[in-house]
Amino acid sequence: MRKKPTLSTKLLAMGTVFLLVALASIGFTLWVTWQLEGGAAAVNEAGRLRMNMLRMILAQQNESPQEFARLKQRFNDGLELLRTGDPARPLFVPWNDETRTQYEHIRSQWLLLQQEWKMSLPQESGAAAVARGDAFVSEIDGFVQAIEVRIMRWTAVLHLFHLFLVALAIGSAVAFMALSYLLVLNPVTRLQQALGRVRQGDLGTRLEVETEDEFGQLAAGFNLMAHALQASHEGLERKVREKTATIEVRNQRLSALYAVSALAGEAGSLEALAQGFVQQIRSVAGCDAAALRWSDEANQRYVLLAADGLPKSLAEEEHCLNTGTCECGQAQERARMRVIPIVPAGRLQLPHCREAGYETVVSIPVQLHQRLLGEVTLFFRTTLDLSEDMRELLSTMARHLASSMEGLRATALEREAAVAEERSLIARELHDSIAQSLAFLKIQTQLLRDAVAKGNTEARDRSMAELDVGVRECYADVRELLVHFRTRTQDEDIEEALRATLSKFEHQTGVAAALSMSGQGLPLAPDVQIQVLHIVQEALSNVRKHAGARHVQLRVQRHPWRFEVQDDGSGFDPQAVPPDSLHVGLGIMRERAQRIGASLRLESRAGGGGTCVTLELPAAGVDERLPDAITTPFIAAA
Structure with a gap:
């Protein structure tokens, strides 16, 4: 694995890059300046050629041949100097295609001019010589202009390079600040923040070792120091936890048992x-x-x-x-x-x-x-x-639950006994009152018979029949009410009570009755069982009085509880029964169903369709709607 560069190496490399860029910029600036200086000297030298040409034209007319030859030699020397250049001055022509073409054209014109001077007559007029010289000077001006254009281009390049250097300086400063933040300032800040967290007590603070440079080594050293401090601190805390572990377990057990006890009371x-x-x-x-x-x-x-x-x-x-x-x-x-x-x-x-x-x-x-x-x-x-402690705690909680359940059972038994006693009292009151009324009716019947015996045979027979039927029916109703009020469940399951009720119904009426039960569920509360039995007995009483049935079927479903009393009698139209009817059995059944939060449904059809009475108890349990009833499955233990 290649070793990553250290911080010193990074800083040295960054400084070297900046130095090389600075040296290159300086060298390029000096080179361009040298080119401009050489071009300016070439322009000056070309200007001297123009002046020398004008001197030669005047010397040709007015001076000696020796002076003319000296001026011509000076012109040749100047032209050669432009071609070869002089690095010492410096002096050189910034050659390109245009300047080279102009220079070659001047040389060819100079050679042609020399030949014309040799062939021309001494008596040539001065005006013609001046015109020929002006034409040659114009050629030199074109060469100078080409050099100046070249110099202008180098000047523009130098200006652009200066702008580039300004941008480079700004970018270098930004890069230097960014690298300084990444390589130096940010690691120092992270180290300071980590020290602050350790000072506040967070001994689990660790620095991520991202590099292998000096800051990476410093972060690794900080992690070792923090680990040593944390291990020492955790050792002390572990000893304290070991001392208090037993107390915490006992507190947990006491809290759990207290919660169970409080729940049993509430x-x-x-x-x-x-x-x-x-x-x-x-x-x-x-x-x-x-x-x-x-x-x-x-x-x-x-x-x-x-x-x-x-x-x-x-x-x-x-x-x-x-x-x-x-x-x-x-x-x-x-x-x-x-x-x-x-x-x-x-x-x-x-x-x-x-x-x-x-x-x-x-x-x-x-x-x-x-x-x-x-x-x-x-x-x-x-x-x-x-663990053994957890086993013991769970067993203790289960024993507390058993005690609480036994307490609820005892309370339910007490309430059931109170309800039974109250209903026995009501039964005695009904017996004392209604039985006396029946005795009075018997006396009236006897008196009526005596009166009728004196004369009116038709009225006698009709009254005797009506009184006899009324007395018998009233007496049967009283006995049925007495049985209902004294009803009490002795078993936790309602099945035995229902079988006893159907057996009594068969014995009294001679109508065949059958019981079918399905499903499994929790037993009903004692008070709810009594209300259900009364509803079933009232339905059977209606069958006895009005249906004329040959068979009765009682179907019971557990979870949720559902009771159906089905007969094959004559049936009737429930809509035809007026609300103020003297037959109050249906209203009593509905009131009992409403008292336990159940729903009662009656289905019948006149003309032999039979009648079905359906009682459905809520699935959530009826104890929520009965403040005096406690749902408990332990009545049989009484």
Whole structure:
């Protein structure tokens, strides 16, 4: 590798270039000046030739032949001097095609003039000789003019060169300043700025070594000095960090546990508690996604309760997991914290996690009093090895979650008991009031019979029939209301309560009824279950009173919850029922649906088309619309 020139070499080369340019400029100026001086001397010499010619013409007329011969010799000498030049004076003709042509023409004319002088008679008139001399002098003037034109051109070149020298001087000054900035001033400024940053505490400051000259060596030395200072400073900081590492870990654990405890106190529903917990544990563990699954009392399945950062497709595919079908759904007897690596060709059944790009899954059971309530799953896109401190922290957070869930369950049980007690009181009030009215109606019936027995047979029979039908129907309604008000769910799943309701309906009416359930989802809140059962019972009551059906089908879909009561009865036109109708069953069902934030839809057609009552619950959960209801899947534990 070629070694780059040093700063001294660069400065020396720059000075040498400037010196050579200056010497060349001076030499060219001297040479042009020498050419101008020689041309001016040639013009003077040509002028003497003109004067000498005039002397020869006068000497030819008035002076001796010896004087004429001397003048002629002087003319020849002058003409020869113009041809050869004299570097010592200096004197030389700036030759070019024009001056050379003029000079040769003068020589030929001079030779011709000498021949004419030899052949001419002594008695030649002076006027003719002067005219011949003037003509020759005109030839010399043309030669002089050619020399002057040449001199003018050299003068113009000299002026242009002077302008060039001025521009060159300005450019050289600019180039000198630019090179000085690049080679000297800029490196010095960068070094000063780096020293200022180090003085302010930025010990990681380094200078880029761009050259191998003196400034490059100075930058390398500065980097070595800064590195030594930084290493010394980092050594001291490392010792301080090692002393405070344990305290920071403990503070982190205390902060995380405090946040979980605060969340348990602020959450008003299981969904809010679960969602806040997965966000908190994801922040503490630094995972890419976190999920909380709830397990039923029999530990047969795991239903996704809350997730944070989990892809939507993965959440849908693993919304409900049967226990033991995946590494995440642990059986109660084998529940423990596990770090599960996901390998491309392994025996572990984790296809969804592998497709989502996760490489490690951490499973944390949520247990309380030897009961498995659920499982927390952490997803990492990198390989992971949990430390003992992190394992202990995650286990403690899971225990806090279990305690909070148990607290919500106890609160839900208390509220359910209060609702049941209140409805029992309402049932007793209805029994006391409506039952007395029915007793009064029976007495009136007896009195009416006695009165009719006295005479009016037609009125007697008609009144007796109407009173009998009214009393029977009123009495049946009262018994049905009493059953509705005393309804209470004992299981966490509504399926058993629905089967019991249909069984009672079949027993009372003789109409065949069937129940079909599909899908998997979280159980309904106790208060919501009661409202749903009342709506279903009211729909069945309408079937009993008005439909004349032979078969009733109850279809239930979980996630989201959807209930359909379908009969094959006579049907009716819903638009034909006036708002102020005495048949208030439809209005009661709509009010109950509105109370739990659900939608009720009625589809029927007169003439044997049957009737379908559809109840749809919101997918987000009904607890947000029920301030007194807490969605919890642990009612069965009561």
